[in-house]
Amino acid sequence: MRPRLLRVLAAALAALTLPAGCGLPELADLPLPGGAPAGDGYTVTVEFSDVLDLVPQAAVKVDDVTVGSVEKISLSGWHARVRLRIDRAVRLPANATAAVRQSSLLGEKYVTVAPPPTEPARGRLGDGGVIPLSRTARGAEVEEVLAALGLLLNGGGLAQLKTINQELGRALAGREPAVRDTLRQLDTFIGGLDRQKTDLVRAIEALDRLTDRLARQRQVVGDALDSLAPGLTVLAQQRAQLTKALTALGELGKVGTRVVNRSRDDTLASVRALQPILEQLARAGDDLPKSMDFMLSYPFPPNVTGAIVGDFVNLSVTADLDAASILANLVAAAPAPVRQATPSALTAPPASGGGSRSTPGDTTLPGLPLTKCLPDLKNFPATWTPPKECGLPEGCVLLKPGSEVPIGGLLLPKGIVPPGTVFPAGTELPAGTVLTADCVLAVTGAVTGQVGDLPDLLGGGLIP
Known part of the structure; x- marks a missing residue:
């Protein structure tokens, strides 16, 4: 009410100083505080923690231009709710901010509305919109400024500043290089954090998603923890047995190490003795499986199984009675003169085993x-x-x-x-x-047989 009283007193004094013959102005002609919209406006509710001495009909300004007035001030809990009426031609963003300001040192209070200073404007603030408490502020009062100035001038603040300065000087005396290096490292550290700002934000967002997912699965996590309780109880009851088992396992490891160390030479000797056998098996290759296949049907070849029916064997004989062929076979079967082969590193190896080879009509190649x-x-x-x-x-x-x-x-x-x-x-x-x-x-029709045991059979067969 102080601005209004001052204006009324100023008008009265002006009227008293007017020359005689001039009439007093009508009260209706006096300018009213605030700035009600010329036409229909829309209302916006603003929440303040403290509205100071703001009164209804106070002005609402945007960029120091009056666009409306305060319509109503009410109390909601521990903060104030101010209803503003703004000209419909004024468009405000949905994330607008509001503050209580003062026109001068002793001037009236008014509400200023502005776009957000730290983020881009978005949306539109419509009729019935609300500017929450988080986006409002108020200016400092003259009393607050004078009280702070009085505290500073009375020595309350200067004495503390002097003491802080002296103690800080004593703490840094002789440590200037270390402090300078610390500040340099701190600057490097903060610079690194600033360069990794995006990664840090991403990590915090990922952590937020994880905690949100854990929060949604709180019941599942609780059930899992409850299910672990019986198992932990059993482990606690069998703690002594598990300890004995681990101790016994350690002793077993010592015994095993001692046995391995003592049998090391014998094991190596066994492996060396096994090496020639493995080499021979590798050299045998496909011959060993084929020999085993022949042993299953000995003394008949493997393909004779299809000719055996019950206790009978089907025999198929093809006889060539051509006289010329018979005569040619008889002539070809005649023994050839024996000539010894020239010794060479690539000659055939001698037959193994205890069998003897009968060579009627030996046909040794030259x-x-x-x-x-x-x-x-x-x-x-x-x-x-x-x-x-x-x-x-x-x-x-x-x-x-x-x-x-x-x-x-x-x-x-x-x-x-x-x-x-x-x-x-x-x-x-x-x-x-x-x-x-x-x-x-x-x-040629010649028959060469070999008499011997199973090793001779595996070495080359009865019939070469």
């Missing part, structure tokens, strides 16, 4: 100069033809590994030449070498 009759194993050509001086049949050709096997030819999967070719049995060639049909000896 010795070959293997150094000339065999290709260079390190640089094997695609097609290699033995020289004529080797005495091999014409057309006997060695093909490079991977070549197509011709009709009547022979593939050497392991590179070891078997019996029945023009080369000595056991000759080593590159794995996969192909022999043409002319390198394979024709069947």
